[in-house]
Amino acid sequence: MYSETSNFVNATDNAFFFIIGVSVIFLLGITGTLIYFIFRYNKKRNPVATQIHGSNTLEVVWTVIPTILVIIMFFYGWAGYSPMRKAPEDAMKITATARMWSWSFEYPNGIKTDTLYVPLDKPVALALNSLDVIHSFYIPAFRVKEDMVPGRGNKTWFIAQKEGAYELFCTEYCGLSHSYMFTEVKVLPQKDFDAWYAMMADTTRKPAESGNPVAEGKRLVEKNGCVACHSADGTKIVGPTFKGVYGHKVLVETDGKEREVLADDEYIKRSIYDPNADVVKGFAKGVMVSYKSQLSDEDVSKIIEYLKTLQ
Numbered sequence: 001m002y003s004e005t006s007n008f009v010n011a012t013d014n015a016f017f018f019i020i021g022v023s024v025i026f027l028l029g030i031t032g033t034l035i036y037f038i039f040r041y042n043k044k045r046n047p048v049a050t051q052i053h054g055s056n057t058l059e060v061v062w063t064v065i066p067t068i069l070v071i072i073m074f075f076y077g078w079a080g081y082s083p084m085r086k087a088p089e090d091a092m093k094i095t096a097t098a099r100m101w102s103w104s105f106e107y108p109n110g111i112k113t114d115t116l117y118v119p120l121d122k123p124v125a126l127a128l129n130s131l132d133v134i135h136s137f138y139i140p141a142f143r144v145k146e147d148m149v150p151g152r153g154n155k156t157w158f159i160a161q162k163e164g165a166y167e168l169f170c171t172e173y174c175g176l177s178h179s180y181m182f183t184e185v186k187v188l189p190q191k192d193f194d195a196w197y198a199m200m201a202d203t204t205r206k207p208a209e210s211g212n213p214v215a216e217g218k219r220l221v222e223k224n225g226c227v228a229c230h231s232a233d234g235t236k237i238v239g240p241t242f243k244g245v246y247g248h249k250v251l252v253e254t255d256g257k258e259r260e261v262l263a264d265d266e267y268i269k270r271s272i273y274d275p276n277a278d279v280v281k282g283f284a285k286g287v288m289v290s291y292k293s294q295l296s297d298e299d300v301s302k303i304i305e306y307l308k309t310l311q
């Protein structure tokens with residue numbers, strides 16, 4: 001049994017506490033000396049200023065000691081950082097995708113979740129992608145933090161060593177709803193993880209026929225973070241409200257030309273898969289990026305069923 005939540009906790013904390021410790025010692029030492037000098041060399045005690053011209057001993061001391069301290073800091077830092085760069089070969093590979101303003105995780109068997117599930121005591125390697133702007137993947141409890149830059153293909157990895165749920169959030173300011181861009185990482189013992197994994201694979205393979213499409217559509221809209229930009233009550237947020245969207249006439253700009261279209265199934269689908277083809281007048285192009293890789297045709301028709309109910 002480990003007492004740390006991940007394999008990176010120790011080394012990161014060592015570097016952190018060493019730097020903090022040195023800083024505190026210097027803060028106290030310098031402030032103490034300052035106060036002593038104010039007292040010792042004030043005008044009453046020392047009416048004629050003492051002139052000092054150079055001291056090799058002092059110069060050597062205040063060059064050598066800080067140099068040694070900084071080198072020690074570097075080694076603590078390097079010892080903590082360099083294992084983070086290379087994931088073990090046998091690590092479980094998960095792809096994390098960030099977009100304004102939600103997370104999605106894809107596992108080797110193709111299932112997708114908005115909460116990260118990982119097995120206990122097993123290395124997990126994450127490929128970090130962003131679909132729009134720069135985000136940053138952060139699990140404070142694991143001391144894991146890595147930028148997610150579109151097109152750059154950053155990576156990170158860790159071994160979760162304690163069962164439980166931990167915060168996972170975006171730590172790069174990425175626009176209006178950045179502060180809502182958080183989720184959890186759930187660490188399950190291998191047995192529970194395997195059970196969860198198999199269960200998810202089953203439900204993904206054969207979608208419940210009895211499911212209510214409207215409820216599922218609503219769930220998809222929440223799960224995929226559409227609600228960060230689209231309200232259901234008529235309020236304009238980043239994007240147009242979903243209220244009354246289905247079946248109404250919209251003024252859009254297509255290839256720089258304005259035209260009026262009817263918001264039918266076809267239009268809504270295009271809005272989700274290719275949002276910048278028809279840009280709703282009064283809204284910015286490029287803010288919403290395609291959900292082609294995240295939502296199937298079936299998902300889209302469920303969302304449409306849900307949107308129909310918001311009149």
Ligand SMILES: [Cu+2]
Nearest residue numbers: 135170174181
């Ligand atoms: Cu972000």
